[in-house]
Amino acid sequence: EFEDRLEGAGVYYVRVDEKELEELKNNPKLVEEVMNEKISERLRTWLDLLTSRVDTRSVTTIVMPGNDDELFIDDIIRGYEDKGxxxxxxxxxxxxxxxxxxxxxxxxxxWKTPREMDEKNLEKHLENLVSKLRNTSSSIFNFHPPPFNTHIDLAPKLTRDLRPMVVAGQVQYEHVGSKAVRKIIEKYQPLIGMHGHIHESGGMDKIGRTIIINPGSEYSEGVLRGFIVEVDREKLVNYWRIEG
Incomplete structure (x- = not known):
């Protein structure tokens, strides 16, 4: 029951005896190996669940890593391409x-996560992606970080020891999204921007004519959030924020 609660909150766990616990305490490399093994195991479990519930041959099913994800998980996702x-x-x-x-x-x-770029290099990276498009105004930008200075990029302001800053009992927030992403959206005005990354800022906003969305997250509470986005060949028809 306890392990089920941990898994529901997105935690990785492993059973060890006292000897194994001491070995882990004294061997950071072993801890990393165990973590990577548990990450791989969890991702495969999710992908197996997905492919068992969704007809991925007829329903376009995209699985993308985020900035916190170690680079080795990309090969795991690619390993399911033969399943759609x-x-x-x-x-x-x-x-x-x-x-x-x-x-x-x-x-x-x-936190110096595995997939980070300074704003200058991030802008170059995104420009390279955009250069592959035929029609930018009709395109969909699926960029993990939200644009800077919007309703969907607010996160707690942190102290030097990375704790939320609290003034008069209230957590202080600041904009932490990407200036490069904002610049690219302002420049090309895609149909919609789909973002994540900032768990505290679920919602929507608008940059020019482009709708931008971030489902947010409360995974530690066992709540799954998302958006249903409806498009036809001409336009963005509608969008709904959902949770369960």
Whole structure:
């Protein structure tokens, strides 16, 4: 029961005896190996669940890593391509006539996660992706970080020891999204921007004519959030924020 609660909160766990616990305490490399093994195991469990519940031959199913994800998981996702899962990086996909480009990279964070770029290099990376499009105004930008200075990029302001800053009992927030992503959206005005990364800022906003969305997350509470986005070949028809 306890392990089920941990798994529901997104935690990785392993059973050990006292001897194994001491070995882990004294061997960071072993801890890393165990973590990577548990990450791989969890991802395969999710992908097996997905492919057992969804007809991925008739339903376009895209699985993309985020900035926290170690680079080795990309090969795991690619390993499910023969079951219909699409790994979207470094390619242009199409949904209902709309071109889709995807990027997992984010502007620098205090945690130095595996997929980060400074804003200058991130802008170059995104420009390279956009250059592959035929029609930018009809395209979908699936970029992990939200644009800077929007309703969907607010996160707690941190102290030097990475704790949320609290003033008069209230957590202080600041904009932490990507300036490069904002610049690219302002420049090309895609149909919609689909983002994540900032778990505290679920919602929507608008940059020019482009709708931008971030489902947010409360995974530690066992709550799954998302958006249903409806498009036809001409336009963005509708979008709904959902949770369960």
């Amino acid at each position: 899962i699409i790994y979207p990086l470094d390619k242009v996909l199409e949904i209902e006539g709309h071109e889709v480009i995807s990027s997992p990279y984010v502007n620098p964070t205090p």
